[in-house]
Amino acid sequence: MRHAARALEIAELANRYRDSGVAGFDIAGAEAGFPPTRHLDAFEYLKRENNHFTIHAGEAFGLPSIWQALQWCGADRLGHGVRIIDDIEIAEDGTVKLGRLASYVRDKRIPLEMCPTSNLQTAAATSYAEHPIGLLSKLRFRATVNTDNRLMSGTSMSREFEHLVEAFGYTLDDMQWFTVNAMKSAFIPFDERLAMINDVIKPGYAEIKSEWLFR
Template sequence: MTSQTVLPRSTPSRDQIRRAPKVLLHDHLDGGLRPSTVVELARDAGYTRLPETDPDKLALWFREAADSGSLERYLETFSHTVGVMQTRDALVRVARECAEDLAADGVVYAEVRYAPEQHLEGGLSLEEVVEAVNEGFREGERAALAAGHRIRVGALLTAMRHAARSLEIAELANQYRDAGVVGFDIAGAEAGHPPTRHLDAFEFLKRENNHFTIHAGEAFGLPSIWQALQWCGADRLGHGVRIIDDIQVREDGTVRLGRLASYVRDKRIPLELCPSSNLQTGAASSYAEHPIGLLRRLLFRATVNTDNRLMSHTSLSQEFEHLVDAFGYTLDDIQWFSVNAMKSAFIPFDERLAMINDVIKPGYAALKSEWLFQGPVVTSGFAERKG
């Protein structure tokens, strides 16, 4: 009888992670600008409040401010990006570059969110803001395709939970739902601003059979998640990382899910997890201790996201690199997260299915074939290498 060599699981390289077709559901437009663009837009607009005017130094300032542990400094970072996004041309440019940057990172489908109400200081109307951002996304898609990268970008319109315009923004999202906008979101500080303050917006969206996600379970915990699901009817949870508080890991390694965690898993409610951002906000002390490891093992509908690429100095590929290092994830795991995200996107079922079957699965199959060509294979009695 001859022995056989067992084919080991592959650890993807950085290049393979970048080229893998990935899906992004939680990315803020005003949190992903290129530092050089911030500097140039500030100069063009006469915006003089930037802490640094050298792009490299400004990039470092954004990261250090976001890492500082100071809420005031963290919020200041967005005052600068939003401050230079007050004209039509600026919005078109930022949206175009966003699509190009994501595509170059291997993202094939993205939902990017922003709050139209924050871009009115230059005299634009809400409609003009939406149309400018949509135009930028379409330009970015075309430019990416010309560069050999395929991407589709949908917009999520965000209402600020501390303000009183959520119904107006929900109506705006419904107005543009067939013209580039795929859903609605609320964001902002959870504590003191429960999603139940915006029930009229959520009831309107449900009557219109429209999609929405809610920032919940990032800082405030389980009550925020419960309200988002049971009072508001959210389709997805923006972050949702604090669902881990309803999961008990016993000393013998067995796991007990509380009723809310069981509900989230049983109903396949997507979690828009953002590892690097969660470390900055204190939801985890390291990548190795991030709840995503357990949530993946328990087969929650977990997805991997960037949140704010500029403030976290990250990309979706880098998020996966951290998880590969922390948990030993393979291309199979990255595909699992990507398919999860595509299943959870706010576009029609047949379009999601086409992306999974025609883009995502073939892309990973090709990457795995590369590894098989170069790596060990199952043989009788001895190991050999192809190529």
């Protein structure tokens, strides 16, 4: 938790057990007053060790939190990242212009760990239909769907997808796209990610589609 002062200690612990099932490192908790740069020593250590980490940024505090997480700390993924929408302009004619930070996030394929229900509860979004995931996925950011905390948010992955289907009319193809995005962004070796995508995720969705087709 980012309000604590034990980030380096826990980063060292995560690194020690990286070959025993610990996939990476994360900081979470309140952004305001607790910038990610407070834990720069932990992130510098993880980079030296070629380890992976994600940073909770851009939910409540906005673009400065995202910028620090990426450019100062070197995050591989962004926890939430919904406020990247603040760096995207939509003109009256519908044309879209990305700011430099938004362009960087999209160009670098930085994963956004989006948590719709949690974002509604923290007022980072006003409704499922107005959640930034709609525009960000349309613009082909590396958006993924997550629960944040199933107990606190009272949700599940199935429920998150259900809300998004109701809000945006997503199909199984869209859900497969989100799922493949998540596996592409996982902190596991490339060959394991590829095998999971080709041997589990795509065949799984194909089976569901065929079952629906013959109902």
